[in-house]
Amino acid sequence: MTVESSWSRRRVLGTALAAAASIAAVPGCGGTGAGSDNRIRAAFPTGGSGESLDPHISSLFVDQARAKALFDTLVGYDSEMRSVPRLAVSWEPDPTGTRWLIRLRRARFHDGRPVTAKDVLYSYRRIAEAATASPARPYFTEVDFTASRARSATELELVLRAPNFEFASAWGAPGAEIIPAGTTKFRAPVGSGPFQLASFQPGQSTVVKKFDGYWAGAPNPAEVEFVSINEEAARVSALLSGQVHYANDVSANSASQLHREQRTGVLAAKHGTMQAVAFKIDRRPFSDPRVLRAVLLGVDRQQLLDVALSGQGQLGNDLFGKGLKYYPDALPQRRRDVDRARSLLREAGAERLTFELNTSAVDPYFESAASLIAEQLGELGIRVSPRVGPSETYFSDIESSGVAGHTRTSSLPIATFLGQRMRGGADINNYTGYQSDGFDSLFDRALRTQDESRRAELLADAQRLIRDDSGMLVWGFSNWNVGISSELRGMRAAPPNSLHWARFDHASLG
């Protein structure tokens, strides 16, 4: 399979749109515009009529964006995924790392009630319940809710069953929003975010209006409308024609087109998404460390970045979290070494290795990367057959079946990533079957260590281990691209999950 043949329909047609747009010499006037009535219109892919405004079960980016408008979290993540104050103004663990004292700011819910420590306890308890099925649940299962208590309206004590000096990073996770105590219904939810709900039509449109009582000051726009446009090409054309001001998640190809147009621009967050291949090391052929090593050395990461990501991204070094706090920058870049890879394959008696590489259209870069990896490893005599799986259940499918598959992860605090994907006993998205007592011990020691620089050293050691052994080939980091209208001001390029991504309260039109 050649690289050219792997061009997806969407990519080809995206180019067709770009070509069509460039045919006419005179720029258009913007069609039936998004309006200049101080309502920002933002286009997102949505989950159809199954959408919910329950922030604790949010799984799509539109859910996160709406949750950010309607609710608040105790902390937010800056661009390096460090926790910064939001509803919590300060926090400190005791010397054992099991007892956290959190002080809340004076904030109000949309109905005028104050946000109190009891609301935080209620929210976290609800998230930790299995029945809620919250993606943030793993962060709160170690909280002892019988021992945790509200010291006063604005002081909260959270008690953990095991020490964790990185616990504060859990409070900014998607799905960890604070709701008023006793909330069970979410058709017209009340939050403490910068906007309050005006209307909600699942799968079509959600309108929020500004909340003048917001603790950080009233937002700039009077209203924000989240509209559902699932097709990426349709989001781009809606933006180009002036129907919307913001188009979330556009491909590198469309981003180039939006850059060229005067009426539009792109917010490109670097290191937005880790692009990787997970090799299952608990089964043949990658249970042989020599075969795994050969594959890691056989791949040309620079070519993958240049071709699959059209150069719009960063080079990977087989570790998650480039650019984030605790990332070990000092490690040398892993480069292709064909001779060494061949000799490792010979040693392992795997010169005629063949395997299927799972891939899917769930991410715009997976399929072209799979073709290129097949070509690169083909030069070593390895026969790789890309196998395209259905998007909807792709990640669940590759967790249980196959020997290798493309995977990706948006920005998360590094300790969170390691705890969820690499720590033994964690059963979330451990796509490689990695289990290591050595890693677990280093990671647990890091969480128990109060001194931050010592903690950073331990986490760097733990990451050195997984770089060689865990079966993750991190070949790059794709930019997270958001298309915006030139009218829209005050938005910042930020990776998803971080505080400034899809933050409309500071935005304005003009």
Next chain:
Amino acid sequence: MSRVARLAVAVLQIAAVLAAVFTLTAVLPGDTAIVIAGEHATDEQVAALRERLQLDRPAHERFLDWTGGLLHGDFGTSLLTGEPVADQLARGVATTALLTILTLTLVIPLALGIGMASGMRQGSRTDRALSSVAVLLNSVPEFALGLLLIGLLCVQAGWLPATAAGLSGWSLASEPAVLVLPVAVLVSKQLCALARQVRIGVAEATCAEYAIHARLLGLPERTVLARHVLPNAVRPAVQQLARTVDGLLGGVVVVEALFALPGLGSAFVDAVKARDLPAVQGYALVFAATTVAINLLADLAARRLVPQREMVA
């Protein structure tokens, strides 16, 4: 075949479609629990959801339950939203009906006009030009044609809105500009086959023995055309029209996605993606029943248009 027998066959056809759709959706990898739980769910969360949604019951039991409910007019409950499937169908039907009706309102007279103009002057420049345009439009996929038109008419010229984002159902009719391109794409795609069928029919019927005989009897050309040529020419086109409706139901899935129209097509795709079996069955039933009913009506109409003895073989 008697009318009762035809009706029985139609019911069997619908039942077969439903059984096939259920089986195919059931054998797709994953289920609704995995979709709802999301990318980062634990096995425990997925298992809890599976139990709550009763997905741990055998597939054939769930199918029989759903079919039993259908006999009492109950389309079942969506696994994803927990709301009645009938309510979801009602929400999407207006958008799709509006698109389909508008498209047919334009396709039928256009196809008749183009087909007649070409068929009566077979081989002429007009015939060649009209046929070429129709074939060209038919050969461009809906998705590509839609993108091209959006690029030219919405992005560059700024004449029309690129999507119907935020609008739904009959409220679309209040902003007719958003329907221009979706309908244009559907018309372009469906026009060719129908116009060509009319053209062939007209060309054949013009030279048929009964037409020649009618002319020999001294009937004016206009009468020959209206009484003998057109009914015979249109009969196969009526059946082609039924196929056009089938094609339209496929086309709306693409067009609804491209123009962000919340109709039955996009909801059907969402339901399949979510492995929401009761909803998938509901949409499949509507699509299958519409197809079968339209084909039945086309058969009946074709029989009424021309008595059997005068039909062109």
